[in-house]
Amino acid sequence: MSNTRRDRAAPVSRRRLLGAGAMLALAARPATAQVLLEADLREAIARWCAGAQPREGRVTLDIAPLVENGNAVPITLRAASPMTEADHVTELAIFNERNPLRDVVRFTLSPASGRAEVSTRIRLATTQHLVALARMADGSVWQHTVEVIVTLAACVE
Amino acid sequence: MARTLIHVPPSPRRGEVIEIRVTIAHPMETGYRPDDQGRTLPRDILTHFECRYNGRRVFAAEMHPAIAANPYLAFTLRVQDSGSLAFTWEGDRGFSQTETVSLQVT
């Protein structure tokens, strides 16, 4: 609008910022398109991983994409694993993005489990991402992210 | 003692991987809900579950307030010997309950 010093400088720095931002975004995006999660969720996952770098795959979180009521949402966690002494899942965990607390549940399995498959019902405060993680006996960590849409009752009591 | 529902297949074969389903009656009060006066209801949840097969722990769960009321867990177990399955729930306010079921393996 007015020819102030700030205005004259702004377009140049805006362009530079946009350029830098685009570079950053491209650099941050890994080969497989990944959701950028909130910082506290990433921190909670990092703490659970205890130094191991999670890789995509091997673990799946079965959950309805659209949920009518977030008070009890059925889920099934599965991990591809022969569950032998040499190669088995030791832990499964779920973290969330928008509940009051990041943790949802952590499971401890053993070769005696036979299969890496656990079901439960969880609470979801609102539409959000969930991250499922599996830790293997060899220390490797695997993850899978899903988005769940939570609708709320129209008639609220 | 809270009510429980426990489902174990009646006559599994040795070496078979069975699915066990357990439910326990518990409100799993999150600690974030207001009562009708607007006061926050204190947290009261179950925090741990474990299954012991003939005394050996084979499965455990660490539960947080995000587990739904009347917590339901389904997990698997490769059965070998007949014997007992002990299911233990623990939680806030010193909650502790164990249910034992016999396992007949054919």
Place this chain on the structure above:
Amino acid sequence: MAIVLLLGRALAADADPRRTGFDFMSPALQALQRDDTQNPALLWVQEGAALWARPAANAKACATCHADGSQRGMAARHPRIDERSGRPITLAGRIDQCRQAHQGEAAQGADGAGVLALGAYLAMASRGLPLAPDSDPRMAPWVERGQRLWQQRMGQLNLSCANCHDQNAGRRLGGAAIPQAHPTGYPSYRLEWQTLGSLPRRLRSCLAGVRAEPFAPDAVEWLALETYLARRASGMALEGPSVRP
């Protein structure tokens, strides 16, 4: 001959436009209700079975008077005329009344622990049976009153039950499907309540939903509505204790 009968039944089923709330739920919740090893209402059914058999302090159990097998059909026959009062009585009301009269129990109301557990147990025992409320002519004025209430606009939202559940069933309100509101699955484990609850509780929350002043707890309006709803759903198969969002 059998083929003709089957075809006839299929055609009749298509001709009945009534659907229970089950049909309006997501596959995940339908699966939850169908599976007796997952449906949380089974916690109450189990409790109800124990209560049925357990003698009270005066040594009378439900099973003392009610022959084994007679549980099946009890839920299907209610509401029915209670001879003592000359008014309709719901199954929950009858359970509460029996416990007081014959077992020395205190009144609990439809959402009392014992009444809910026995209600769930008896609902399970009638699962699959068609709802067949009393056809006694004394029921008629109650059905009519219930129907008038059903059609009466109420509350700050100025909506009648019929506006949503007759005229807009199948459509969505907010993100939620509007069911036809047939009482075939009570008591119901409503996820919103995180527990098992009665039809009167659901009706109270309906009134709250349209921002209407609820009727007094012992008001005859609740009974009239339940009586009308049962008549409206007459012939539909009972679901046993249901899961609802």
